Amino acid sequence: xxxxxxxxxxxxxxxxxxxxxxxxxxxxxxxxxxxxxxxxxxxxxxxxxxxxxxxxxxxxxxxxxxxxxxxxxxxxxxxxxxxxxxxxxxxxxxxxxxxxxxxxxxxxxxxxxxxxxxxxxxxxxxxxxxxxxxxxxxxxxxxxxxxxxxxxxxxxxxxxxxxxxxxxxxxxxxxxxxxxxxxxxxxxxxxxxxxxxxxxxxxxxxxxxxxxxxxxxxxxxxxxxxxxxxxxxxxxxxxxxxxxxxxxxxxxxxxxxxxxxxxxxxxxxxxxxxxxxxxxxxxxxxxxxxxxxxxxxxxxxxxxxxxxxxxxxxxxxxxxxxxxxxxxxxxxxxxxxxxxxxxxxxxxxxxxxxxxxxxxxxxxxxxxxxxxxxxxxxxxxxxxxxxxxxxxxxxxxxxxxxxxxxxxxxxxxxxxxxxxxxxxxxxxxxxxxxxxxxxxxxxxxxxxxxxxxxxxxxxxxxxxx
Numbered sequence: 001x002x003x004x005x006x007x008x009x010x011x012x013x014x015x016x017x018x019x020x021x022x023x024x025x026x027x028x029x030x031x032x033x034x035x036x037x038x039x040x041x042x043x044x045x046x047x048x049x050x051x052x053x054x055x056x057x058x059x060x061x062x063x064x065x066x067x068x069x070x071x072x073x074x075x076x077x078x079x080x081x082x083x084x085x086x087x088x089x090x091x092x093x094x095x096x097x098x099x100x101x102x103x104x105x106x107x108x109x110x111x112x113x114x115x116x117x118x119x120x121x122x123x124x125x126x127x128x129x130x131x132x133x134x135x136x137x138x139x140x141x142x143x144x145x146x147x148x149x150x151x152x153x154x155x156x157x158x159x160x161x162x163x164x165x166x167x168x169x170x171x172x173x174x175x176x177x178x179x180x181x182x183x184x185x186x187x188x189x190x191x192x193x194x195x196x197x198x199x200x201x202x203x204x205x206x207x208x209x210x211x212x213x214x215x216x217x218x219x220x221x222x223x224x225x226x227x228x229x230x231x232x233x234x235x236x237x238x239x240x241x242x243x244x245x246x247x248x249x250x251x252x253x254x255x256x257x258x259x260x261x262x263x264x265x266x267x268x269x270x271x272x273x274x275x276x277x278x279x280x281x282x283x284x285x286x287x288x289x290x291x292x293x294x295x296x297x298x299x300x301x302x303x304x305x306x307x308x309x310x311x312x313x314x315x316x317x318x319x320x321x322x323x324x325x326x327x328x329x330x331x332x333x334x335x336x337x338x339x340x341x342x343x344x345x346x347x348x349x350x351x352x353x354x355x356x357x358x359x360x361x362x363x364x365x366x367x368x369x370x371x372x373x374x375x376x377x378x379x380x381x382x383x384x385x386x387x388x389x390x391x392x393x394x395x396x397x398x399x400x401x402x403x404x405x406x407x408x409x410x411x412x413x414x415x416x417x418x419x420x421x422x423x424x425x426x427x428x429x430x431x432x433x434x435x436x437x438x439x440x441x442x443x444x445x446x447x448x449x450x451x452x453x454x455x456x457x458x459x460x461x462x463x464x465x
Contacts, residue, residue, distance in 0.1 A: 007044040010037055014045060018053050030060045039068035046073060051080045067096050075108045075265065082109050091120055094127070098174045100147045103130035104262065107144065126173065133256055142233045143226030145266050146247040146256030151179045153213055155196050160209035166201060176244040176259045177201045181217045195221060195246055195254040223248050226255055233258050234267050315451045328395055329457055332387070332404055336453060337446055339383055340411035347372050347419030376416025384409040407453030414448040 010033065017029045034042055034057075042061075046054040046069070058081050061069060070078065070093055082090060090113045094102035106117055106127065114135065117123055130148050137143025151169060153162050162179070169175060178200050182193035197217030207216050223246040224233050237245050237260050245263075247256045351372070384405040392401025 006037070007041040007048075010034070010041055010045040011048045014049060014053070014057060018049075018056060025056045025060070027060050030057060034061075034065075039065065040072055043069050043072040043074075047077055051077070055081055063092065067093055070094075070105065071097055071101055075104065078105055079108050079110065082113055091117055091123065095124075098172070099124055099126040099130060100149050100174055100259075100262070102127045103134060103147065103149075104145070104265075106131045107134040108139075137226055140230055141226065142224050142228045142230055142245075142247050142258060143256070145230055145233075145262060146226065146258050147262065148256050149173060150175055150244070150257045152182045152193060152254075153179050153199070155181050155183060155212070155214040155217070157213055158209065159204055159207045159211050159213060159216070162199075162213050163204055163209070166204070176257060178242075178244045178257075179204070180246065180254060180257070181213055182254055193254045194252070195223065195248065197221065198246070200243075221246065223254075224258075225250070230263070230266055234263055237263055311447050315447060315454065318454075328400070329403075329454070332391060333450065333453065335387065336404070336408050336411055337450075339387070339408060340415040341446075343376060343379055343412050344415030344419040347376065347416045348423055351420050351423040372416055372420040373413070376413050379416070380409040380412035383412060403453065403456040406456050407450075410452040411446075411448055411450075414444060418444045 013033050014030070017026055017033065020026070037045075042057070042065070046057055049057065054077060058066060058069070073081075090106065090109055094105055094117075097105070102124065106114055109117075114131065118128055118131065126149060133148045134144055134146065151166060153165065157165075166179070178198055180193075180195060181197040181199060183196055185194055197214070197219045198221060199213060199217045203216060222236060222240055222242070224236060226247050226249055233245055233247075236242070237258070243260050245258045245260075246254055247258060249255045387408050388401040388405025390401075391404035392398050395401070
């Protein structure tokens with residue numbers, strides 16, 4: 001608990017220093033604050049700062065401390081830090097790290113840094129090999145987080161010979177305590193190893209040195225395809241309590257393993273990211289802004305809304321004659337705008353929440369849009385029929401009710417679709433969906449709703465006047 005309080009207090013001290021710095025950060029003050037802090041505390045503090053602030057802190061760290069912090073920091077933040085870095089110091093930073101840790105960081109770095117590192121003649125061959133294996137697979141898959149740094153044993157050697165192989169490994173290379181018994185198939189090179197069984201170093205030590213590895217290895221193997229999701233790997237490790245999980249390619253060959261501690265870093269990083277999204281990282285950013293900064297961020301979207309609403313004004317002025325002739329139409333315009341506007345805001349809120357929790361990903365975008373369109377249609381028809389009936393009774397003219405009904409249906413469907421589409425595009429373009437969705441959705445549904453409403457009224461004015 002003391003450690004937790006320390007890093008939380010460190011976050012507040014660093015925020016205070018950075019907020020006081022108008023243009024140039026006070027490096028001396030930053031050094032004074034972090035001088036007695038552990039790398040773990042600094043890493044936790046940076047993860048709870050804004051990305052720009054974390055980048056300033058990371059740049060201020062001495063190389064030896066930066067390496068230790070880099071080893072412990074969230075991989076998602078590592079990518080952001082490197083993306084904002086002006087100089088490619090990746091090779092220098094990962095050089096002191098264990099090959100497995102270095103490969104994990106490099107694989108998540110921006111592509112230009114990865115390619116530069118792989119072309120570096122002085123790069124660690126073990127790290128290069130591991131990185132090349134990882135980047136062959138998409139992010140979020142088991143293959144992306146696996147490592148090629150593990151011990152492979154032939155099945156026909158003795159326990160004594162197996163122990164000698166373990167002793168020959170580089171002590172600086174952090175390999176898992178589980179060993180993998182493989183068979184090299186003829187005509188297959190590099191990673192063409194068929195997985196036969198597994199055995200732990202503890203089992204090797206406890207067994208008779210003269211026995212063969214094939215006699216004592218465990219053959220009931222649980223593995224995962226390289227293209228499977230990392231969440232599936234986490235579920236298997238959690239269920240079977242493995243120290244590492246073998247990863248196989250499409251042909252069933254062993255291509256890597258996922259150590260439990262490596263997967264834990266990835267899952268914690270993912271949970272941290274989802275938590276920050278669920279509580280609203282954009283809301284947190286807005287909270288830290290001054291009133292002037294917040295207004296400066298939001299005013300452009302309101303001005304954009306003003307422009308679109310002026311189009312609605314143009315539409316209304318175009319149908320001035322029918323409004324003058326049928327005064328009752330003006331009484332229903334606020335009702336149509338309010339009902340459709342509420343539908344749009346509901347759709348926008350649902351979509352923004354789904355985006356924040358990642359439940360509306362790229363694959364589900366069209367299904368979400370279709371679902372919201374159908375929902376909006378049902379609500380539009382229901383409300384349209386009710387308001388149309390009220391309008392017909394009020395005006396004592398059925399065509400007047402038809403105009404009201406049709407206008408509300410079109411306006412509500414437009415609002416629902418805009419409330420779903422705009423957050424998707426805002427997120428894709430890097431804007432805050434919560435800031436952009438409401439104004440634009442309201443403006444578009446007003447333009448469409450009033451245009452349909454007054455257009456129908458004009459066509460049917462001889463029936464409704």
